[in-house]
Amino acid sequence: MDLLRKIGVPVAAILIFLGFWEFLVWVNGWPNYVMASPSDLPDAYIRFWNLFLTGSWQTLWRTVAGLGIAVVAGTLVGMVMGFSRIARDGLYPLLVGFNAVPKATLVPVLALLFIGQHNFNTVLMAFLISFFPIAVSVGIGLSTLEPEYRDILRSLGASRFTIFRKIALPKTLPEFFGALKVSVTLAFIGTNLVEIISPHGKGLGALFLSGQTNSNYPLMFAVLIALAVLGILLYYAVVALERIFAGWAERPQG
């Protein structure tokens, strides 16, 4: 019963959404090139299934690689900001300014800087776009650690590293995963941004672009749906990790 609700409800929601979409296209009499309808999509998937598979894999691994680097770098910068006031004061405006720059404007910059290094460019963009929430959340998590938490171990002569490992790090995990949920979607957007704006024939973004050049509108919509599915998968992978490592923060309901 519980399982039925957990799976059945979201599936029903998706079906209702698809039905509404189909209905909207039918009622307005939109042709394919204005708005494809869900019933056009299976055909596109069947025709280009091998392109979808390779494209999804390329998008996926570059997103995960960029996110992985963002996790490591973001945690390190967050630690520096969390432990040192000076670093916090110095780095914060820089980070905010950096985050405020629209990442689309960076695509040509990166493309010129690392000319021809498509994989590298894409991973770098996924990293750049997803790094900020992680750094900020780790920094805030560490700097707002109540002094008592530190004192129970410091009064026993524990080193800073021990305090970090035993208290600060686990206590920050819920905030970290909150940020990771935002970052995973951002990294995904970053990857696609490069794939679409800076064409090099790889990933789902490139498939989208080729759909556009060939005026294959159902293919474009099929790519959008594939991107959505991939995004959902990535997001729930993070949720699963959160359950494992920070499940304690979840209170039983009721």
Add this chain to the structure above:
Amino acid sequence: MANLIEIKGVTHAYKTPNGPLPVLDGLEIAVPEGEFAAVVGPSGCGKSTLTRLIAGLMKPDRGEVWLHGRLVKSPRKTVGMAFQNPVMLEWRTILQNVILPLEIVAPSMPRKDRIARAEELLALVGLGGFEDKRPSELSGGMRQRASLCRAIVHKPDVLIMDEPFGALDAFTREDLWQTMHELRAKEPFTAVLITHDLRESVYLGDQVFVLSGRPATTQYVLDVTYPGDGMRRLEGLYTPEAAAMLATLREQIQIAQGRHPGPAVH
């Protein structure tokens, strides 16, 4: 010298944007081994600073803090701390929370012995059977009991408590006072208790130190002679002797607040 804790002429000021803020001024406190010292005083008179000084978490501008005949310069392993916030680590079970200090102080202690030690203490405070619960599943009073176990699990010579019962309701607080006496009977330690509750100070303390308003100095020391023999009992708080001690303390607090025709503080 039989005094386990000696605070000699401790003066301290915090740096603030508006200049130094003196909090302690020539504080003198001596606690003999095994005794329980309660410290009371007006709000913001530097009582919490005192706990951090004894724990070696900070150094005074002037004066000395001695523990066990040794000058305190940095944190030592022989101190236990409990705060108003029970500071439970939510990702650990109650048992793992109590074990925490042993992981720092006695890394070589076998796991089995650590668990046995923690279980023994938890049973002593009435938390037997709750070892594997998460802190979030326990009430405030139970969390504070676990916090006390953690503060003494490594058999510290000094237990420093900063208003540990301040956030609890009156009945739970009285239960915990009783628990405190039971713990002391089985696990001898020297204790410093910061409190705002005069009844608590008289019920738990062997001596009550009244601090003056900020900057705090030792204004008055009350030697508690609790009615009845052996284990203290709550009924003792409703005797004329206890009433007299409480009246004295209340008067001293009023002087410390500068609200009495006694010696002015400001």
